[in-house]
Amino acid sequence: MRPLVDNNRLDRFNRKALQAEEARKLILDRVKPLPSESVTLADAWGRKLGEVLVAPHPFPPFRRSGMDGYAVRAEDLTQATSASPVMLTVLESIASGEKPVFSIAKGQAARIMTGGMVPEGADAVVMLEMTVSSEAGNGQPLVRIGKSVPAGLNVAEIGCEIQEGERLLPLGQTIGPGEAALLASCGHSRVAVARRPRVAILSTGSELLEVEEQLKPAKIRNSNASMLAAMVRECGGEPLLLGKVPDDADEAQALLRRELQRCDITITSGGVSVGDYDIMVDVLADPDIELLFNKVAIRPGSPTTAAVLHDKLIVALSGNPGACFVGFHLFVAPALKAMQKEQRPALSSFQAFLGADYPKVNAYRRYIRARTDLREGSVWVIPTGDDKSSLMTTIVNADCLIEIPPLKEGLEKGRLVTAWKW
């Protein structure tokens, strides 16, 4: 029989449990924002803005027509009705992208296209479908309009979208379609984005097979590494899959030190609990490693541990898939986002109705994998299944975590609860 570790060993059992917020703060306090790199706008999708940009000019930069139609002076049409339409002289046809040649004076109009520059003097654009074009005897184009229009109709004033010098986007904002459009119109064909955090992923567990291996008795394939890699990519990071932590603590520490050179943060799964073979506990006992915390008052994932070695964060997550998933969202995702300068890196919370009875009594705050369901104006959060931390299938389709506070009795379906989304 193998020798047993003393299961009363103080350093494993008498850990001081922090609240999740405290633990997260300890991590965020040690995050260093990554340097920015310049990428083309086409490559900036999904990246986080690494510089403060201000508008180099107002937008639109000229009075822009919002319609195909006729640029007019609204006051010329005050008396216009369908029975008694007003006839205006058409001076020119202004294509989009062309500077008008003429100013519009009393009784005059200009044909104009959507996006075209509204000529001086005109203060409204009448849509084409509300007009009838004709010609005077001398060939002079005319337009007949049978309706009055308010001044300003279909005219976007200079700077009505963006004023010169206005900050375009918050630092750390993820660049999606709207952001890309905004950056393009301000001439940012290249943009500084935060470098992607390089995230070393290590696994522990003698039961783990590689994904491509045949199943063997008592073994399972390593699923956490693939899950974590996907989560890292969701957060804009670059996963480095480094395989398994060596069983020997010295070797594992050597590996950690070596890989620290090429990564910004290290995450591990498993080996942080009170079991006999929980290698990460020994690995993190390295005297050069500064322990931030080794217990959090949450379920699942209470043995989640964080440390710093040579100024770089190491977050040791639980090995149970559910605990690993929750720990990543609560502690690693905020760190990755903060590295990329996101201004509010922690998960954001909302209030929702609990979609199923939750009978369990909790000593610790519990985070349940759930999906959001919007019904008739109400937000419900439905647990994706049994919330046992070992279950992996409940992660599929989860889009939030229900927070169940420490309670002496269970919660009934329909109760308002706090949930956290990513």
Added chain:
Amino acid sequence: MRPLVDNNRLDRFNRKALQAEEARKLILDRVKPLPSESVTLADAWGRKLGEVLVAPHPFPPFRRSGMDGYAVRAEDLTQATSASPVMLTVLESIASGEKPVFSIAKGQAARIMTGGMVPEGADAVVMLEMTVSSEAGNGQPLVRIGKSVPAGLNVAEIGCEIQEGERLLPLGQTIGPGEAALLASCGHSRVAVARRPRVAILSTGSELLEVEEQLKPAKIRNSNASMLAAMVRECGGEPLLLGKVPDDADEAQALLRRELQRCDITITSGGVSVGDYDIMVDVLADPDIELLFNKVAIRPGSPTTAAVLHDKLIVALSGNPGACFVGFHLFVAPALKAMQKEQRPALSSFQAFLGADYPKVNAYRRYIRARTDLREGSVWVIPTGDDKSSLMTTIVNADCLIEIPPLKEGLEKGRLVTAWKW
């Protein structure tokens, strides 16, 4: 003065407006799912599953311990209390990944680790913290337990997560963290995913400058192409930015035919309206092109047009940024998702409370850019600003579209409305 196109021209004005659902159906009917390609699981993130996979074995594949502790027979502990604990003989210590040597008989237990294989005979695992280990005089390890436990406690039965032969994931499901974990545990180190749709993006508009150009009078920089490229990437596609449609219809048609070879779908922005320079109207008049529709009963984006050339879809969106954005979500995104075998490619709707008065009267169904706000269990949708189709800044932070039905009067804040999310 430039010659004017007859603004009463029938083919431009008398278009037949389809409802959005009809128009979308015409597009989806012409979508061909793309062939699948095999990628490593690490590269499968964000891709859509291209094959039906079933579980090759149950999961967990053995009775798995959910705790560090002792594997016991629950019936041995029925009388156990803290005052009168039960002492069991510990046969072995079962590490995760090791097959147990012994079966557990009456009065016996085995030390076991989280994830370990529960030995024959045992039907529960008592967590380590609830036990006291000791030794008999002869050195035989013992464990003292002062509490009864139900059978099944902390034991995950074979197949309790996934049964053998069960379908793992729906076809077309996006591979995220949970999916990656599931695929890994079933040994799928490579996975077939739908090939990314290649999407040609063309722009029209004589007012358009390239993003890197200096601003000139009456001109703006092309922002739609960058916006569309980001939207294509959000949908898992690969954008091909092809610049501007030539002003000459023949040249434009030739370009379209040439590029059709290397793309799966073409999207254009601008030039579909009733203006004098709306080139796409002429381009799509090519007799080889089958028109699906050229008007939809929506605002913004009513002139949105779809056609098929040599079996490939062409969707011509409005040039106004807001209209282009809405048209993409309603018509292009569903096509891209269907190409990647997503089972429900259209946007999904939900009911929410309108976050601001909407005074406008609409002849057509209107889609307003908005963001979702969850407050105290209620879902609100807040317009991101004025819903003029020309505005681009209202796209930033929009995460849904509020649908305003054709109405004779405006809607008040707090009314329940339908919204569409992506």
